[in-house]
Amino acid sequence: MATASGGPQPFLGESQPLRRRHIFPRCCRTTKPSVKAKHPTPSQLKFEPDTPKPTRINRAHNGKAGREVIDRSEVAPRGVRDYVKLSRELVKSGAGPVRWFSPIECAQCAEGSPLLLFLPGMDGVGTGLVRHYERLGKIFDIWCLHIPVNDRTSFEGLVQYIENSVRSEETRLQGRPIYIAGESIGACLALAVAARNINTDLVLVLVNPATSFKRTLLRDVSSLLAAVPDPLHVPISSLFSLLSGNYIRTTTNFKGQNIAIEEPIPILSEGLTNMLPSLSLLGDILPKETLVWKLKILKEASCYVNSRLHAVTCQTLILASGNDEILPSREEAERLCTILPNCRVRHFKDSGHTLLLEGGIDLVTIIKGAGYYRRTRQTDFVSDYINPTAFEFENVSKEYRSITFATDPVMLSTLDDGRIIRGLSGIPDAGPVVLIGYHMLMGLELGPLVVQFVKEKNILLRGIAHPFMYDRNAEMLMPDYSSFDKYRIMGAAPVSGANLYKLLAKNSFVLLYPGGAREALHRKGEEYQLFWPQQSEFVRMASRFGATIIPFGVVGEDDLCNILLDYNDLKKLPFYDSLDKKLNEGPVGAVRVRSNYEEEVGNQELHPIVLSPKIPGRFYFLFGKPIKTKGREKELKDRENAQQMYLHVKSEVEKCMSYLKDKREKDPYRSLLSRFFYQATHGFDSEIPTFEP
Known part of the structure; x- marks a missing residue:
C-alpha cells in the first residue's frame, strides 16, 4: 500500500492477511556479501497498482472562531504486547534486504507534515515506536527502518542507505525538515548521516545513544559471545532484555499513571505476562550470530560517529534514561550536549534502556516541549503550534495543584454593563482578545490563570513570553533542562511583533504583560507597581484586527512570600558577579528585550530572587x-489616539488592583486556616465564598 507521498509501504493490521508482498516490495539487493548491494530508495520502490492509497487529512480548526481548545481525542493504549506482536510478524516475513515500512496507524498525517525516519536499536525490527504511532502519525509522515535478522549490511552500508533516502526525499519535501529518530545504535546511524549531510535540514531525536560503547561492558561481552554454545545463548538474550527496560512501567498508558491501592498486584502480573513473550522474541531476533554481528557493528558505529561529532550542526534532542543498565546514557547525553552546538537534553531519571516502550513517555509531548516541532526551515511558534491534549493539560495542571490549593484563586470579571461578578462570564467567547495585566512576582499567577481559563471557558491563553525561555544557553543554566517545557506546551510564544500579529490573525486569546521581566522580578517594596513603557506597544496592533482589550489586575503575592534578597542585595554578594554575567552577558544576555530603552522598563536584568515563605x-x-x-481602526491608527488608549488601559489595570487590595480585607476566607475549616465542614470539592463584589 503506497502512501500518498510515494513513500514506503504501510504495515498492515489484523484486518488483512499478512503477505510478504503486501508488507515490503521486492528489492533488487543481493544477500551475497561479496557483491556490492545497491539499495533502492523509498521513492524508487514500486507498488502494486491495485493497492489503494491512504487518505490525507488537513489539521482540524481549533473549535469556534478565536478559541483554541484542548485536544481531547483518545489514543488507544499500546505496550510491550503490541511491540512483541508486530515484531513477530515482521520477523516471520522472512529474509531480505534492509527496507522501510510505514505503520498503518501513521497513514493520516496533516498536510505539509515533515518526514520522520525511525532507526531502531539492537533489535533492528523497527517497531519501537508502537506506543507513539497514532500521535506521531498526525504530525509526521513516518517511515521505520527494518533490518532483517539475517541481514549483514555493514554500518557504513546502513548509513549509505539512509543517506540515499534522505537525499531523495529532500528534493520532494520542498523546504520541510527531515526528522531522524534513533535509539541506541540507531542514534549512531542518525549522527553519522547528519555528519555527512551538513547542508541538509535535519532534526535528530536520539534516545540513549550508543556512542558510549567503549565505556560499557558490551565491549567485553562482544569478544566472549563467540565462545558461548548455542543452548546458552537464549538466557544471555534474556539477560539483555531484563536489563533493557522497566516492565512494570511499560504496562501503563498515556491516560495517566495514578494507581489505586488495590491495583499493584494485577499490574505486576501484567508486567510479568508481557515480559515472558518479549524474552522469547529476543531469542528470535537476536540469535547468537546476529548478536555477535550487532555488537561488532555497534563498536564500529561508536568509533565512526565519535570521530565526526564536530561536523554535526543540526538541531539535536537527546532523551536520556537515568536507570539505563546497558549504557551510561545520562553521562553520555551531557557529554554530547557539550560537543554538539545545537543540542538539548531531556532526562528521565527512573526510565530504563527501552525508554520509548515505557508508560507515561509521550514522544510528541517531549518534542513539543523542547520547541523542536517545525514544518519549515524556521520554527514558527504560531503556525507550527499543536494544541495540548487532555493528558498534557492534566500534567501541567498537576504542577500547579499545590499553589492552586494553597491560594484558592478568586476570579472576577466585569460585564459590559460594568457589573462585577464571580467567574469568567465577562470574558468574550470569541477572539481576537488581548488580556493586558500586571505580572506578579516570579509570574506566580500564570499557572492558576491559564488552567482556570481552560477549565471554565475552554479557552487556551497564548502567552507572549521572554525569549530567555527559548534559548539553549539559558536552558542549561536551569537546574532542570525541561523547566520551561510546560509553557511551550501550553502555547507560549517568544515576544515579538510578528508573533503578536500572527496570533491576532488567528483570532487567539493573547496574554500580554507590558511590564515583562522588570515587573515579575521587582525589588523590595515594589509590589503592585506597573513598569510599563511610556509609549504604546500593543494598541495599534490590536485595533488592526478589531481585537477586544481586557485589562486585568491580580493581587496576593504579598500573602504568599516576602522577598528576602532582591537584585540590589544579590549584587552586594562577592560570589554573585559570575552568575550575573552568565545571565545578562554573553550568549544569554543576547536574548534581552528592550535593551535600548532608557526608562526603567529597559532595566530588565534577569536574576534569581531569594524568598521567605509565609502562611x-x-x-x-x-x-x-x-x-x-x-x-475604531482609523481612529487608533493615529499615534496620539493610540497613546491615549494605552494610558487608559494602564489606568484600568491599576484600578483593578486597587479594587482587589481594598476588597480582600473584607474576605472572611482570606487565610488558609479559615478556608480549610470551611471545606472540612462543607466538603473539599465545595467552592469557598469570598467578599461580595
Whole structure:
C-alpha cells in the first residue's frame, strides 16, 4: 500500500492477511556479501497498482472562531504486547534486504507534515515506536527502518542507505525538515548521516545513544559471545532484555499513571505476562550470530560517529534514561550536549534502556516541549503550534495543584454593563482578545490563570513570553533542562511583533504583560507597581484586527512570600558577579528585550530572587470591562489616539488592583486556616465564598 507521498509501504493490521508482498516490495539487493548491494530508495520502490492509497487529512480548526481548545481525542493504549506482536510478524516475513515500512496507524498525517525516519536499536525490527504511532502519525509522515535478522549490511552500508533516502526525499519535501529518530545504535546511524549531510535540514531525536560503547561492558561481552554454545545463548538474550527496560512501567498508558491501592498486584502480573513473550522474541531476533554481528557493528558505529561529532550542526534532542543498565546514557547525553552546538537534553531519571516502550513517555509531548516541532526551515511558534491534549493539560495542571490549593484563586470579571461578578462570564467567547495585566512576582499567577481559563471557558491563553525561555544557553543554566517545557506546551510564544500579529490573525486569546521581566522580578517594596513603557506597544496592533482589550489586575503575592534578597542585595554578594554575567552577558544576555530603552522598563536584568515563605493567603483576579477596538481602526491608527488608549488601559489595570487590595480585607476566607475549616465542614470539592463584589 503506497502512501500518498510515494513513500514506503504501510504495515498492515489484523484486518488483512499478512503477505510478504503486501508488507515490503521486492528489492533488487543481493544477500551475497561479496557483491556490492545497491539499495533502492523509498521513492524508487514500486507498488502494486491495485493497492489503494491512504487518505490525507488537513489539521482540524481549533473549535469556534478565536478559541483554541484542548485536544481531547483518545489514543488507544499500546505496550510491550503490541511491540512483541508486530515484531513477530515482521520477523516471520522472512529474509531480505534492509527496507522501510510505514505503520498503518501513521497513514493520516496533516498536510505539509515533515518526514520522520525511525532507526531502531539492537533489535533492528523497527517497531519501537508502537506506543507513539497514532500521535506521531498526525504530525509526521513516518517511515521505520527494518533490518532483517539475517541481514549483514555493514554500518557504513546502513548509513549509505539512509543517506540515499534522505537525499531523495529532500528534493520532494520542498523546504520541510527531515526528522531522524534513533535509539541506541540507531542514534549512531542518525549522527553519522547528519555528519555527512551538513547542508541538509535535519532534526535528530536520539534516545540513549550508543556512542558510549567503549565505556560499557558490551565491549567485553562482544569478544566472549563467540565462545558461548548455542543452548546458552537464549538466557544471555534474556539477560539483555531484563536489563533493557522497566516492565512494570511499560504496562501503563498515556491516560495517566495514578494507581489505586488495590491495583499493584494485577499490574505486576501484567508486567510479568508481557515480559515472558518479549524474552522469547529476543531469542528470535537476536540469535547468537546476529548478536555477535550487532555488537561488532555497534563498536564500529561508536568509533565512526565519535570521530565526526564536530561536523554535526543540526538541531539535536537527546532523551536520556537515568536507570539505563546497558549504557551510561545520562553521562553520555551531557557529554554530547557539550560537543554538539545545537543540542538539548531531556532526562528521565527512573526510565530504563527501552525508554520509548515505557508508560507515561509521550514522544510528541517531549518534542513539543523542547520547541523542536517545525514544518519549515524556521520554527514558527504560531503556525507550527499543536494544541495540548487532555493528558498534557492534566500534567501541567498537576504542577500547579499545590499553589492552586494553597491560594484558592478568586476570579472576577466585569460585564459590559460594568457589573462585577464571580467567574469568567465577562470574558468574550470569541477572539481576537488581548488580556493586558500586571505580572506578579516570579509570574506566580500564570499557572492558576491559564488552567482556570481552560477549565471554565475552554479557552487556551497564548502567552507572549521572554525569549530567555527559548534559548539553549539559558536552558542549561536551569537546574532542570525541561523547566520551561510546560509553557511551550501550553502555547507560549517568544515576544515579538510578528508573533503578536500572527496570533491576532488567528483570532487567539493573547496574554500580554507590558511590564515583562522588570515587573515579575521587582525589588523590595515594589509590589503592585506597573513598569510599563511610556509609549504604546500593543494598541495599534490590536485595533488592526478589531481585537477586544481586557485589562486585568491580580493581587496576593504579598500573602504568599516576602522577598528576602532582591537584585540590589544579590549584587552586594562577592560570589554573585559570575552568575550575573552568565545571565545578562554573553550568549544569554543576547536574548534581552528592550535593551535600548532608557526608562526603567529597559532595566530588565534577569536574576534569581531569594524568598521567605509565609502562611499562604489568597490570590484575587479582576478582569476589567472589555474595551472594543472593532470599528475604531482609523481612529487608533493615529499615534496620539493610540497613546491615549494605552494610558487608559494602564489606568484600568491599576484600578483593578486597587479594587482587589481594598476588597480582600473584607474576605472572611482570606487565610488558609479559615478556608480549610470551611471545606472540612462543607466538603473539599465545595467552592469557598469570598467578599461580595
